Amino acid sequence: MENITRGGQFLVKETACEDVFSPEDFSEEQQMMAEAVTDFVDREIWAHKPRFETKDFAFTEEIMRKAGELGFLSVAVPEQYEGMGMGFVSTVLVCDRISGATGSVATAFGAHTGIGTMPITLYGTEEQKQKYVPKLASGEWFGAYCLTEPGAGSDANSGKTKAVLSEDGSYYKISGQKMWISNAGFCNVMIVFARIEEDKNITGFIVPFDPENPNGITLGEEEHKLGIRSSSTRQVFFNDTVVPVENMLSERGNGFKIAMNALNVGRIKLAAACLDAQRRVISESIKYANERVQFKTPISSFGAIKKKLADMATNCYAGESGTYRASRDIERRIQIRETEGNSHQEAELKGVEEYAIECAMLKVAVSEHTQDCTDEGIQIFGGMGFSEETPMESAWRDARISRI
Ligand SMILES: Cc1cc2nc3c(=O)[nH]c(=O)nc-3n(C[C@H](O)[C@H](O)[C@H](O)COP(=O)(O)OP(=O)(O)OC[C@H]3O[C@@H](n4cnc5c(N)ncnc54)[C@H](O)[C@@H]3O)c2cc1C
Missing domain, CATH: 1.10.540.10 (Acyl-CoA dehydrogenase/oxidase, N-terminal domain)
Structure with missing residues (x-):
């Protein structure tokens, strides 16, 4: 090994x-x-x-x-x-x-x-x-994931959504308001976090959603966003939504842990999700710089344009290398933990958790590289970069969300 x-x-x-x-x-x-x-x-x-x-x-x-x-x-x-x-x-x-x-x-x-x-x-x-x-x-x-609320963003454990157990103990009624929920417009299953009584920590529930039989669930209008314009993002309102007790995820009060662990794995995946956006912007920028002639010279011959392309490629290479290096280390830790007797679930959770530092650094670095890359992409395209006719302006708008 x-x-x-x-x-x-x-x-x-x-x-x-x-x-x-x-x-x-x-x-x-x-x-x-x-x-x-x-x-x-x-x-x-x-x-x-x-x-x-x-x-x-x-x-x-x-x-x-x-x-x-x-x-x-x-x-x-x-x-x-x-x-x-x-x-x-x-x-x-x-x-x-x-x-x-x-x-x-x-x-x-x-x-x-x-x-x-x-x-x-x-x-x-x-x-x-x-x-x-x-x-x-x-x-x-x-699937969709309903954690954020109007008053609970970064402080995700402070949500006000309530889950109240029925008298016969067979179901919970969930009431509250969630916002910024990706995929809300077409999801069939929601992971919903709510507080039972005055618990310190929230609890996770699996909540099926069928618009024909909404069970107290209503959706807000689609948000009007800077970028990722065809990604569905809506508010979700729960009004006495009946959720059988067997739909609780893990144990009562474990929701905050579930939410944080899901986001931890999400950090390295978010870094990965930014890589091909950079590759595509770099390829388009090289193509354009070779074709666009000014001063009787392809602009790719100018030192300042070469420097931009070199920086874009350097950051992309560094981000890609770091992301796959950490991914393989995580994969090996998962395998080792499984041979030591952990279930696949435990091994994956603990494996990723061990690399929380790498996951966080990669998320920050690669999302920032992507913003810089798309910004320089616009610059290389000049006025055309600002036009909807080229893929640069949407890449630049889409890149912004990854940094939040
Ligand atoms: C397009 C989009 C899709 C989303 N999809 C989902 C989804 O599917 N499910 C879901 O549950 N949520 C989703 N979110 C919500 C997202 O997770 C939150 O926007 C995010 O957690 C930040 O919360 P907030 O927007 O309330 O910002 P706030 O928490 O209000 O933060 C505002 C600013 O204050 C800073 N800040 C906060 N706390 C501290 C601190 N302790 N120290 C220093 N600075 C601090 C933040 O970094 C930020 O810069 C989505 C958001 C967007 C925009």
Whole structure:
């Protein structure tokens, strides 16, 4: 077994170069997966990029369904729940490649496969997993994650949404207001966090949603956003929504832990989700700089433009290298923990938690690189970069959300 670097150890431990994983180490299966996802994105998403700027929420949903049919929503889902059960690196790889063409699909994909599905695969009972996960993995159902409230953003444990147990103890009634809920407009299953009595910590629930039979759930209008314009983002109101007690996720008061762990895994995936956006902006910028002639010279010959392209490529390379290095270390820790007797669930949770430092640094660095990259992309395109006719302005607007 190779000598892996534990979480945070890169600071204090010498690492042999053969122990550092990079994209050049992808297996044949991973390379094929990367190509399949990229082909799908080029054909189904990139070719129709302008549609995502017109608040075409149905189109995002359609793409998500197609991604489900091709198995891309099930990469991280264990095989016993009809997923592909691939490792952490492959999960990160699919997240990377599917996210580059538009932030609208990146957000829908991340919200569904990550925070919308993962709390059930990681914390659900066997019955809950059998009931919900296969349908989420195939894209028959879509997931949303309802944590944020008007008064509870960064301070996520301060939410006011209440869950009140019925007299016979068979169900809870959930009432409250959630906001900024991605995928709200087309989801079938919501992970909802609510407080029982005066508990210190919130509790997680699985709440099915059927607009034909809304069970006290109403949706606000679509938010009008700077970017990711075809990603559905709505408020969700719960008014005495009946949720059977067997839909509680994990134990009473465990919701804050579930919410934070889901977001922890989300950080490295968010870094991955920014990588292909950078690659595409860099490729378009190089193409344009070679074609655009000023002073009888392609602008790519000018030192200032070369410097921009060099900085964009440097940051992308650094972010990609760090993301895959950490992903492989996490994957190995998960495998080691499983051989030591942890269940897959425990191994994944603890494995990622050990690398919380790397996940947080990557999220910050790569999201900032993406903003810089798209900004320089606009600059290289000059006036055309500011026009909706080129892909730069939407890439720049979409990049902004990753830094929040
Ligand atoms: C497009 C979009 C999609 C979203 N999707 C979802 C979703 O699917 N589900 C969901 O539950 N939520 C979702 N969110 C909500 C998102 O998680 C919150 O916006 C985020 O947690 C920040 O909360 P806030 O907006 O209330 O900002 P606030 O918490 O009010 O923060 C405002 C500012 O204060 C800073 N700040 C806060 N606390 C501190 C502190 N202790 N020290 C220093 N600075 C601090 C913040 O960093 C920020 O700069 C989404 C948001 C957006 C915009």
